[in-house]
Amino acid sequence: MGGSEVKADIEAQAAPRSFVRRSGRITIAQKRALKELWPKYGLKEAAAPLALKDIFGRNAPTVLEIGFGNGETLVRSAAESPQCNFLGVEVHLPGLGRCLLEAERAGLSNLRLIQADAIDVLRSQLPPGSLAMACLYFPDPWPRKRHHKRRLVKPGFIALLARVLEPGGVFHVATDWPPYAEHIEGVMGAMTAFERLDQPPARHTTRFEQRGSALGHEIWEAAYRLRPSY
Numbered sequence: 071m072g073g074s075e076v077k078a079d080i081e082a083q084a085a086p087r088s089f090v091r092r093s094g095r096i097t098i099a100q101k102r103a104l105k106e107l108w109p110k111y112g113l114k115e116a117a118a119p120l121a122l123k124d125i126f127g128r129n130a131p132t133v134l135e136i137g138f139g140n141g142e143t144l145v146r147s148a149a150e151s152p153q154c155n156f157l158g159v160e161v162h163l164p165g166l167g168r169c170l171l172e173a174e175r176a177g178l179s180n181l182r183l184i185q186a187d188a189i190d191v192l193r194s195q196l197p198p199g200s201l202a203m204a205c206l207y208f209p210d211p212w213p214r215k216r217h218h219k220r221r222l223v224k225p226g227f228i229a230l231l232a233r234v235l236e237p238g239g240v241f242h243v244a245t246d247w248p249p250y251a252e253h254i255e256g257v258m259g260a261m262t263a264f265e266r267l268d269q270p271p272a273r274h275t276t277r278f279e280q281r282g283s284a285l286g287h288e289i290w291e292a293a294y295r296l297r298p299s300y
């Protein structure tokens with residue numbers, strides 16, 4: 071690791087969390103899903119990095135979605151791309167429950183979920199060069215200036231991503247909050263390890279995106295490729 075990456079990693083560790091633990095209402099079906107379906111789809115946080123080949127029973131390109139909310143987009147993508155492995159990281163329990171129910175309904179075998187802070191997952195759960203793509207769709211924008219330090223996208227987070235993406239791997243990000251889009255462009259523009267793609271990959275509309283669009287928010291998205299020589 072170079073000096074700037076070490077600094078960025080320290081910065082990521084020192085930052086406040088990008089989420090506030092919400093109790094949220096959990097339905098009986100979600101509770102049942104968390105009890106009965108978690109053993110099938112859920113991964114425990116472990117001290118050692120995840121052995122993805124053993125977990126999925128094969129070697130295949132792996133796609134990570136960070137903060138998937140209720141998981142509609144994640145489940146649709148996994149159902150459409152059975153040739154890929156999908157990993158979802160979320161902290162919100164009702165969202166995990168919803169996602170489990172949808173995954174079971176879709177009969178997926180290529181999806182696993184982790185309930186954890188994505189920062190911890192990137193730092194210690196994923197082996198270097200293990201992801202073909204990392205998706206961050208509509209992260210909490212933390213609009214107030216005093217909360218900007220809670221935003222996920224910052225140099226420390228991107229340095230962690232660069233470690234776990236394979237050479238040529240893609241970071242796909244979208245937001246409906248123009249100041250956050252500007253911030254992301256600034257952070258990514260300073261990262262020489264990444265180049266911006268002309269065309270982001272296709273993706274499904276998310277629940278937060280629908281909400282933003284209904285409020286008249288403009289949707290911004292971009293995709294950045296980790297330079298193969300990185």
Ligand SMILES: C[S@@+](CC[C@H](N)C(=O)[O-])C[C@H]1O[C@@H](n2cnc3c(N)ncnc32)[C@H](O)[C@@H]1O
Pocket residue numbers: 088089136137138139140159160161162165186187188189207208209210211222276277278279
């Ligand atoms: C604004 S919502 C967007 C949800 C979904 N991606 C969508 O577009 O509908 C942001 C989500 O990210 C999750 N989140 C925020 N910080 C996170 C972190 N550090 N690790 C995992 N999930 C996180 C929140 O719990 C929340 O569900």
